[in-house]
Amino acid sequence: MKNKAITSRDEDFGKWYVDVIRAAKLADYSNVKGCIVFEPNGYALWEKIQSILDKKFKDLGHQNVYMPVLIPESLMKKEGELIEGFAPEGAWITEGGSEQLDERLMFRPTSETLFSDYFASKVKSYKDLPLLYNQWCNVIRWEKETKPFLRTREFLWQEGHTVHATAEEAMAETDRMLEVYRDFFENYLAIPVITGKKTEKEKFAGAEYTCTCEALMYNGVSLQSATSHYFGQKFADAYGIKFLNKENKFESAYQTSWGCTTRMIGGLIMVHSDDNGLVLPPRIAPRQVVIVPIGKDEKIEKMAFEINDKLKQSGITSFVDNSERSPGFKFAEHEVNGIPVRVELGQRDLDEGKICLARRDTRERIFISKDSDIVSEIKNLFEIIQKNLFESAKARNAQKTYRAYNMQEVVEQIKKQPGFVHAMWCGDEACEIKMKEQGGIKSRCILENGEHFSDKCVVCGRKAKHLVVWGIQY
Amino acid sequence: MKNKAITSRDEDFGKWYVDVIRAAKLADYSNVKGCIVFEPNGYALWEKIQSILDKKFKDLGHQNVYMPVLIPESLMKKEGELIEGFAPEGAWITEGGSEQLDERLMFRPTSETLFSDYFASKVKSYKDLPLLYNQWCNVIRWEKETKPFLRTREFLWQEGHTVHATAEEAMAETDRMLEVYRDFFENYLAIPVITGKKTEKEKFAGAEYTCTCEALMYNGVSLQSATSHYFGQKFADAYGIKFLNKENKFESAYQTSWGCTTRMIGGLIMVHSDDNGLVLPPRIAPRQVVIVPIGKDEKIEKMAFEINDKLKQSGITSFVDNSERSPGFKFAEHEVNGIPVRVELGQRDLDEGKICLARRDTRERIFISKDSDIVSEIKNLFEIIQKNLFESAKARNAQKTYRAYNMQEVVEQIKKQPGFVHAMWCGDEACEIKMKEQGGIKSRCILENGEHFSDKCVVCGRKAKHLVVWGIQY
Numbered sequence: 001m002k003n004k005a006i007t008s009r010d011e012d013f014g015k016w017y018v019d020v021i022r023a024a025k026l027a028d029y030s031n032v033k034g035c036i037v038f039e040p041n042g043y044a045l046w047e048k049i050q051s052i053l054d055k056k057f058k059d060l061g062h063q064n065v066y067m068p069v070l071i072p073e074s075l076m077k078k079e080g081e082l083i084e085g086f087a088p089e090g091a092w093i094t095e096g097g098s099e100q101l102d103e104r105l106m107f108r109p110t111s112e113t114l115f116s117d118y119f120a121s122k123v124k125s126y127k128d129l130p131l132l133y134n135q136w137c138n139v140i141r142w143e144k145e146t147k148p149f150l151r152t153r154e155f156l157w158q159e160g161h162t163v164h165a166t167a168e169e170a171m172a173e174t175d176r177m178l179e180v181y182r183d184f185f186e187n188y189l190a191i192p193v194i195t196g197k198k199t200e201k202e203k204f205a206g207a208e209y210t211c212t213c214e215a216l217m218y219n220g221v222s223l224q225s226a227t228s229h230y231f232g233q234k235f236a237d238a239y240g241i242k243f244l245n246k247e248n249k250f251e252s253a254y255q256t257s258w259g260c261t262t263r264m265i266g267g268l269i270m271v272h273s274d275d276n277g278l279v280l281p282p283r284i285a286p287r288q289v290v291i292v293p294i295g296k297d298e299k300i301e302k303m304a305f306e307i308n309d310k311l312k313q314s315g316i317t318s319f320v321d322n323s324e325r326s327p328g329f330k331f332a333e334h335e336v337n338g339i340p341v342r343v344e345l346g347q348r349d350l351d352e353g354k355i356c357l358a359r360r361d362t363r364e365r366i367f368i369s370k371d372s373d374i375v376s377e378i379k380n381l382f383e384i385i386q387k388n389l390f391e392s393a394k395a396r397n398a399q400k401t402y403r404a405y406n407m408q409e410v411v412e413q414i415k416k417q418p419g420f421v422h423a424m425w426c427g428d429e430a431c432e433i434k435m436k437e438q439g440g441i442k443s444r445c446i447l448e449n450g451e452h453f454s455d456k457c458v459v460c461g462r463k464a465k466h467l468v469v470w471g472i473q474y
Numbered sequence: 475m476k477n478k479a480i481t482s483r484d485e486d487f488g489k490w491y492v493d494v495i496r497a498a499k500l501a502d503y504s505n506v507k508g509c510i511v512f513e514p515n516g517y518a519l520w521e522k523i524q525s526i527l528d529k530k531f532k533d534l535g536h537q538n539v540y541m542p543v544l545i546p547e548s549l550m551k552k553e554g555e556l557i558e559g560f561a562p563e564g565a566w567i568t569e570g571g572s573e574q575l576d577e578r579l580m581f582r583p584t585s586e587t588l589f590s591d592y593f594a595s596k597v598k599s600y601k602d603l604p605l606l607y608n609q610w611c612n613v614i615r616w617e618k619e620t621k622p623f624l625r626t627r628e629f630l631w632q633e634g635h636t637v638h639a640t641a642e643e644a645m646a647e648t649d650r651m652l653e654v655y656r657d658f659f660e661n662y663l664a665i666p667v668i669t670g671k672k673t674e675k676e677k678f679a680g681a682e683y684t685c686t687c688e689a690l691m692y693n694g695v696s697l698q699s700a701t702s703h704y705f706g707q708k709f710a711d712a713y714g715i716k717f718l719n720k721e722n723k724f725e726s727a728y729q730t731s732w733g734c735t736t737r738m739i740g741g742l743i744m745v746h747s748d749d750n751g752l753v754l755p756p757r758i759a760p761r762q763v764v765i766v767p768i769g770k771d772e773k774i775e776k777m778a779f780e781i782n783d784k785l786k787q788s789g790i791t792s793f794v795d796n797s798e799r800s801p802g803f804k805f806a807e808h809e810v811n812g813i814p815v816r817v818e819l820g821q822r823d824l825d826e827g828k829i830c831l832a833r834r835d836t837r838e839r840i841f842i843s844k845d846s847d848i849v850s851e852i853k854n855l856f857e858i859i860q861k862n863l864f865e866s867a868k869a870r871n872a873q874k875t876y877r878a879y880n881m882q883e884v885v886e887q888i889k890k891q892p893g894f895v896h897a898m899w900c901g902d903e904a905c906e907i908k909m910k911e912q913g914g915i916k917s918r919c920i921l922e923n924g925e926h927f928s929d930k931c932v933v934c935g936r937k938a939k940h941l942v943v944w945g946i947q948y
Contacts, residue, residue, distance in 0.1 A: 028595070030588065031549055032579070035542035037592055040607070043538050064517050068509035069612055069628055070565075075505055091544075092569040093581065096627075097616035098562055105506070107567065107581075117505055133514070138543055138612065142571035153570075154543055 003276045003336060013219045018148065020269055023336045024278040027148050034146040034153035038262075041337060042149075044286035045265050046156060050136060052188055052284075053158065053260070056180055062132040062160060067114040069137070070105040075113050079238040082112060085205020089141040091153075107140040112206060112231075112257060115161040116239035123253055125244045129165040130173070134158055149266030150223070150474045157261035163241060163253045167232065170254035174230040177258040178211045181226035189264065190281040190390040191215050191271050192397055193225060194420065194469060196445035201429050204257075208232040214444045214469065216393075217270035220400045220418035222444050222471040225267055226260035266474070271393050272361075278338030279361055281389050282382035289318035289378060290339045294327050294346040304345055307374055314375045335360060340385055341378055361385050407459050410470055411438045420471050422450065424464030426457035434459050435470065444469040477750045477810060487693045492622065494743055497810045498752040501622050508620040508627035512736075515811060516623075518760035519739050520630060524610060526662055526758075527632065527734070530654055536606040536634060541588040543611070544579040549587050553712040556586060559679020563615040565627075581614040586680060586705075586731060589635040590713035597727055599718045600639040604647075608634040623740030624697070624948045631735035637715060637727045641706065644728035648704040651732040652685045655700035663738065664755040664864040665689050665745050666871055667699060668894065668943060670919035675903050678731075682706040688918045688943065690867075691744035694874045694892035696918050696945040699741055700734035740948070745867050746835075752812030753835055755863050756856035763792035763852060764813045768801050768820040778819055781848055788849045809834060814859055815852055835859050881933050884944055885912045894945050896924065898938030900931035908933050909944065918943040 005023045007015040021027050026042035038046065054064070070093060077083045091107040094100065108114070119131065136158045146152050160177060164170040178195055185191045193213040197203075203210035207229040215225045235241070236252035245251045272279040282288050289311055293304040304320045311318040321330050327344075334342055344356040344365075354367040355374070359381065368377050400419025404410040410421050425431060425443070435441050435458075450467040457464045479497045481489040495501050500516035512520065528538070544567060551557045565581040568574065582588070593605065610632045620626050634651060638644040652669055659665045667687040671677075677684035681703040689699045709715070710726035719725045746753040756762050763785055767778040778794045785792040795804050801818075808816055818830040818839075828841040829848070833855065842851050874893025878884040884895050899905060899917070909915045909932075924941040931938045 028592070030542050031591055032542040032544050032546060032588070035544065037542070037588075038540035040537035040539055043540050046540075047538065063514035064521065065514055066512035066517050066520075066630065068504050068506040068511070069614075070506055070509065072506060088572055090569075090571070091567050093565050094568045095564075095566040095578070097564070097618065104569070114504065114506070114511075118502070118511055121502070140543075144571065156540065 003332060005336075006275055006277060008275055009218065009273075016275070017266075017270060020273050020277055021148050024338060026265065026269075026278070029148075034143060036148050036152055041286075042265060045268070045280075045284070046262055048284055048286050049264060050158075053180075053184060054136070056184070057134050057158075057160065060132070060176070060180070062134045062162075064135060065133045066135050066137065067108075067111050067118065069108050071108055071111075071113055073104045073106060075117060076106050078113065079116075079206050079235055081234075082206035086110065086141070089143065091140045091142050108137070109139055109141050110257075110259070111135070111159055111161065112235055113239070115257075116235040116241060116255070119163050119253070119255075120240045123163060123241055123243045126165040126246055129163060129243065129253065130169065131163045132160075132173075133162065134160040147266070147474065149269070150263050155262050157259050159257060159259040162256045163236075164255070165243065165245060165253065167254050170232075170256050171230050173256045174211060174228045174258070177256070178213065178226075178228040181213050181228070181258070181260060185213055185215065185225060186390065188281065188283045189268055190283075190386055190393065191225070191267060192390065192394045194445065194447065196447050196469070198227075198445055199429075199432060199443045199468070201432050202443055204229045206231065206234055208234065212445050214420075215267055215271065216397045216400055216420060216471075217267070217474070218396070219270070220471075222420065222473045223263070223267050223270070224444075224473065225264060226258070228258035229256060231255040231257065272389050273338070276332075276363070277336030279389070280338040280340060281386050282340045283386055285317075285338065285340050287317050287319060287337075287339055288382070289316055289341045289343060290334045291318060291320045291343040291345065292327060292330050292334075293320070293322055294344060297347060300345050300347065300350070307343060310375055311378065314379070316375070316378065331358070335363075341381055343374075357381060359385060361388055403453060404458055405454055405456075407435065407438065410435070410441060410458060414439065414441055414470075414472060418472050420444065420469045422447070422453075422467060422469055423458035424452065424454045424456060425466050425468040426460055426462045427465040428457070428460065428462075431457055431459035440472055441470050442473055444471050444473070477806060479810075480749055480751060482749055483692065490749070491740075491744060494747050494751055495622050498812060500739065500743075500752070503622075508617060510622050510626055515760075516739060519742070519758070520736055522758055522760050523738060524632070527654075527658060528610070530658070531608050531632075531634065534606070534650070534654070536608045536636075538609060539607045540609050540611065541582075541585050541592065543582050545582055545585075545587050547578045547580060549591060550580050552587065553590075553680050553709055555708075556680035560584065560615070563617065565614045565616050582611070583613055583615050584731075584733075585609065585611075585633055585635070586709055587713075589731075590709040590715060590729070593637050593727065593729075594714045594716075597637060597715055597717045600720055603637060603639040603717065603727065604643065605637045606634075606647075607636065608632055621740070621948070623743070624737050629736050631733050633731060633733040636730045637710075638729070639717065639719065639727065641728050644706075644730050645704050647730045648685060648702045648732070651730070652687065652700075652702040655687050655702065655732070655734060659687055659689065659699060660864065662755065662757045663742055663745075664757075664860055664867065665699070665741060666864065666868045668919065668921065670921050670943070672701075672919055673903075673906060673917045673942070675906050676917055678703045680705065680708055682708065686919050688894075689741055689745065690871045690874060690894060690945075691741070691948070692870070693744070694945075696894070696947045697737070697741050697744070698918075698947065699738060700732070702732035703730060705729040705731065746863050747812070750837070751810030753863070754812040754814060755860050756814040757860055759791075759812065759814050761791050761793060761811075761813055762856070763790055763815045763817060764808045765792060765794045765817040765819065766801060766804050766808075767794070767796055768818060771821060774819050774821065774824070781817060784849055785852065788853070790849070790852065805832070809837075815855055817848075831855060833859060835862055877927060878932055879928055879930075881909065881912065884909070884915060884932060888913065888915055888946060892946050894918065894943045896921070896927075896941060896943055897932035898926065898928045898930060899940050899942040900934055900936045901939040902931070902934065902936075905931055905933035914946055915944050916947055918945050918947070
């Protein structure tokens with residue numbers, strides 16, 4: 001009963017991934033190189049992600065704003081590391097209104113420059129602080145190799161930008177937002193993540209330090225899924241964000257930024273989906289339940305719509321599929337689309353006093369009494385599915401997490417079966433570069449609380465400072 | 475008691491407008507020429523507008539999607555009228571990833587090209603139709619003269635794009651969406667609009683015809699506030715959107731598009747606000763009620779939060795201002811920000827068994843019994859305010875609506891006191907051009923059902939065909 005439009009996941013993971021996207025109508029290629037079209041099913045997922053995160057941000061006191069999409073080159077250049085980091089991926093507007101522009105404008109790759117420029121004009125005193133802003137927008141990074149959702153030239157994201165009166169407060173904000181992301185990944189997307197600091201080499205251009213959520217895909221490749229940066233006073237110094245502190249002295253402010261993107265949709269697919277298409281955790285599924293009346297029977301159809309009303313009233317997003325297609329065709333389509341629960345209403349089952357609930361994750365069919373409280377049955381099933389998806393991913397990650405004591409072990413393990421390789425590191429960038437030369441193995445993050453199981457750097461053998469997770473990445 | 479930060483509206487309307495925007499913290503100028511920063515209060519208005527319209531669109535069966543922001547020049551050029559109309563305002567990306575691009579990419583000024591290109595690959599049969607799509611995004615039009623919200627180089631909007639199997643169905647969609655806008659303007663924004671077709675000269679580049687909602691600002695200047703276009707088969711022919719119709723023959727599809735933008739926020743300000751700042755209809759206000767406990771009294775503060783909880787539970791967005799500032803300062807701030815209703819809790823009033831409700835629109839203070847059902851009192855007051863704002867604007871529009879029988883009358887009236895001038899027109903573009911040469915007077919739209927009160931063209935005196943509304947515009 002495998003979906004024929006979809007390549008087997010274990011046979012060709014890359015092809016499987018694209019097949020799922022196409023079959024579930026999440027996105028399509030466009031005639032704009034490196035950019036995709038977000039189709040209704042894909043954009044609905046993004047809207048669902050937005051609605052959950054936006055509420056979390058607002059509950060913590062963040063306000064949404066919108067900055068211009070174009071950044072004058074001179075403004076971009078005020079902070080040296082940022083422009084150095086982003087210039088190679090820049091998209092430049094050089095002509096406007098039929099004229100050559102005096103100054104090139106960069107399509108925003110990220111908006112620290114504009115936020116900092118704005119903050120400089122607004123922040124006068126410690127009484128104005130903190131400012132906690134966020135924006136939802138599009139950005140461009142001129143990637144050479146692209147992959148739908150995971151890496152596209154234009155993508156959609158949110159970028160939070162905050163200013164604080166003290167370093168402690170800004171660092172606490174960096175931690176707080178990392179925790180918001182971790183919670184979101186684990187409790188909504190059902191994707192287990194590891195969190196920690198990036199190394200100096202891998203941190204965001206212009207940050208003092210970067211914290212990250214790293215997830216492992218089905219095939220053992222890592223995905224940097226969200227980041228939270230502490231800037232210290234770097235941007236404040238460059239853009240002149242000065243305030244009168246409580247001691248009545250001028251001081252540069254302390255900043256953070258944090259973001260996550262539409263690549264999360266790629267992560268969702270690569271963690272949970274299978275050879276029959278998309279699999280979605282109920283808490284993130286835009287459509288949670290489909291009700292399929294089997295056969296043409298007025299009474300059964302009526303029952304379908306009654307159940308639909310009940311589910312909707314309780315906040316479940318459900319719909320009835322009473323179209324003129326065969327049940328088998330409908331079942332396959334709703335499976336491909338990742339609807340978490342299918343309610344089948346068949347005459348024979350009903351005669352026996354039963355209703356069938358089909359789970360998308362395990363493809364099991366469960367029978368409940370037609371007189372039972374279907375809303376609580378389904379809500380209960382949602383919890384079970386949500387948990388199962390998370391626990392399955394967690395168990396898989398555990399299988400793909402290894403320890404290594406020398407570089408050869410790391411390389412062999414990644415070759416054999418990629419995943420998260422724990423290994424000790426001396427802190428020297430030269431060792432990171434050496435590791436990267438081995439088939440692109442990169443540090444994912446530094447684990448603060450992990451067991452330092454060796455005192456030697458996995459690369460050079462000198463004294464180790466940090467426990468680092470290594471892997472290959474999208 | 476006039477707000478000193480705000481120029482008088484009757485003295486200098488242009489300066490008043492910018493003063494209100496700054497005082498209410500809706501937007502700020504940016505260091506990107508022609509672009510503004512949407513500050514929290516301004517962006518919250520846009521979010522409120524989005525949430526209402528988005529629900530209306532979805533209830534009618536539209537789905538949200540997202541197309542790339544960059545359009546290759548060759549793709550843009552496939553439909554001749556569109557590129558001709560938009561090229562002079564184009565912003566072009568010519569460099570990406572440190573390299574000169576082989577082909578210029580236009581920052582989308584509108585997305586008919588990409589939608590049509592996409593539809594061409596999806597639509598095979600009449601069974602695939604209609605497709606009803608919408609997207610929320612940013613666009614750029616390289617304007618020379620800009621004004622916050624009303625005309626900026628980058629702005630935010632929604633653009634709906636639909637494909638249909640018949641001309642009738644597509645025309646019905648054009649009408650249906652115009653009606654959605656009219657309803658939204660009148661019943662949510664409390665802005666009375668006139669609707670009708672644009673003349674050939676003023677229609678959207680590439681459309682068969684364009685329908686418009688036109689609003690009149692406080693100073694009698696018109697604002698084109700939303701448009702709905704019927705494309706017939708123009709884009710379908712140019713981009714190859716062909717489908718097998720019911721007769722099993724290939725046919726080009728029929729399309730529409732419709733949009734409205736962040737300029738609506740400018741319209742809201744220019745219709746309702748006054749010398750004390752922003753005035754917002756309750757149905758569109760992001761924050762509807764502020765509760766101000768007067769003096770430091772624990773019991774009164776407790777009462778404030780109890781009322782706040784009650785209001786919130788009933789779906790009203792309210793907040794308590796118990797900050798350390800004087801009541802006068804708070805009142806002025808919440809007035810500038812356009813909070814529709816202020817609840818004042820003062821000891822003296824409470825001792826007399828009263829609570830004061832202050833209306834922002836009329837600045838009246840109403841006393842209700844402290845034992846009355848405050849939720850229904852406030853909901854009732856919302857309706858009164860909403861109606862008052864709409865009726866006031868309507869009455870003002872009536873005063874600024876005139877009839878003219880010859881061009882001199884039109885010109886003199888517009889000079890004396892601008893507004894909507896009704897006058898008959900022969901249908902000849904030459905007459906429109908002559909009118910425009912008189913201080914930029916433009917046709918706003920053709921009124922289908924108005925009384926043809928003269929049979930002579932207001933410009934040339936030849937036989938009149940249409941009743942046209944004329945005016946000057948933002």
